[in-house]
Amino acid sequence: MIRVKLKNKLALTGAATMAALFLGLSANAARMDMVDVSNNNGYMSTAEYVSMRNEFGVKAVTVKISEGGTYKDPYAASNIANVQSAGMYINGYHFARYATKAQAIAEADFAGKTAKAAGLPVGAVLATDVESQEANNQSKAANDRNNAAFMQEIQKFGYRADIYTSGSWANNKMTVKGKTGWIAAYPYVVRGKNWYSTNHAWQWSSTAKFRISYGGFDVSQLNSNYYTAGQKSTVKPTNKAAVKANNRKANKNTSRPSVMSKWVKETKTYTLKTAVKLRTGASTSSNTIAILPAGTTVKTDQAIIQGGYRWVRQPRFNGYGYLATGPASNTLEYVKSGTTHTYYTVKSGDSWWAIAQRNGLSMTTLAIQNGKTIYTTIYPGQRLVVR
Structure with missing residues (x-):
């Protein structure tokens, strides 16, 4: 939910x-x-x-x-x-x-x-x-x-x-x-x-x-x-x-909802450098409305820093969509610097499609960044680069 x-x-x-x-x-x-x-x-x-x-x-x-x-x-x-x-x-x-x-x-x-x-x-x-x-x-x-x-x-x-x-x-x-x-x-x-x-x-x-x-x-x-x-x-x-x-x-568990920062006005237009999930709320656990592909133009009206991320709000015809920007100090690029990667460990029943969908990638992009093709067999326990 x-x-x-x-x-x-x-x-x-x-x-x-x-x-x-x-x-x-x-x-x-x-x-x-x-x-x-x-x-x-x-x-x-x-x-x-x-x-x-x-x-x-x-x-x-x-x-x-x-x-x-x-x-x-x-x-x-x-x-x-x-x-x-x-x-x-x-x-x-x-x-x-x-x-x-x-x-x-x-x-x-x-x-x-x-x-x-x-x-x-x-x-x-x-x-x-x-x-x-x-x-x-x-x-x-x-x-x-x-x-x-x-x-x-x-x-x-x-x-x-x-x-x-x-x-x-x-x-x-x-x-x-x-x-x-x-x-x-x-x-x-x-x-x-x-x-x-x-x-x-x-x-x-x-x-x-x-x-x-x-x-x-x-x-x-x-x-x-x-x-x-x-x-x-x-x-x-x-x-x-x-x-x-x-x-x-x-x-x-001592975790609590993160303290809300104040939304600030930010009227800007961005062009995404990579695929980003458009969500129903400013939280990584919020439902995904759509996965916006690289090259998408996004117009925003507000921004906030919370939960370790910088978020922007996109006005839509039926409300708003929210985009996570990555670490709070980053701009809306969703690209990690240097050679640091995020990995995903393959589980039983996983497929190129399922892993790609979970991480906002196309199957081809996911396979290429792991030096493989979408026809390569993957196995439980195998680590794949997803960011």
Whole structure:
């Protein structure tokens, strides 16, 4: 899902941040019951999901299906198949871009058909992820009307419906009743309090790490059986000691959302020297709108430094796109100086296409910079230069 989330899972409000600071000192830890994945995570193998289940206690996985009225997540089908092979509960979500009831119904039809084609089983949850600029521009009444229309339409495909949004938006920008809803708010370190115990799920971190998986993941604690097929979960980890230790470790992670710098006006036109990901928020965990190829002209209106990167904002016809510039001291070139490289270790199931897509490259460019062709066989454990 998105991750500078207003993240694209929207930033904590000042009040929520203060609440996190004043939580009790109980050692109770939030559980890693559910993980959500999207194209941002690249190809995920069955082995990775098995590790999540057996070593971390993950019961369910919710995969991105679609966005707006045209985008289909290219990894949805493989994620669905591999989660099922790992013996876990599978659900999906659609990143909403609708601003009217008619658009909500159209997006639900698109999401339902896309989910069917990707293999999402009947009876799974297909949640609407509501955190976009389009929703931010609507009144609470309009968002409620649009969300209701989406959820009613999605049930026609045999899926159960739900709303995903941030804690700061729930019951402010839209209604999320008790005993419904999947709410995101990030204390990252949880000490003895379940913030959203009356909702189906609470997403409490966006930076969870798993032993054999690359990058950070969104993790949620389930407070009902809604995301486990409406029944008590039968997923059993094989290493309960590891689950306990790994959950304790996740809750001791001291990382926090980076302090926001102020956006400053910057009206400039740039020409990209290499491919860059255009994202929905100023965070490397935010969803990718598109991969802009080298030579693209980008007009920006604002800039900010946060999270170790310099970001610029590109006005678009339906909101904004955000471009990471590389290290905070660099300009919008996304090119590392000298001979320093970034490497990627090939995993089982990887392909030239999957690795190239993950890193914003063409297959040919990726192969050439490793002295190979796209017809060269790659093996698990092999290191490839990706930057």
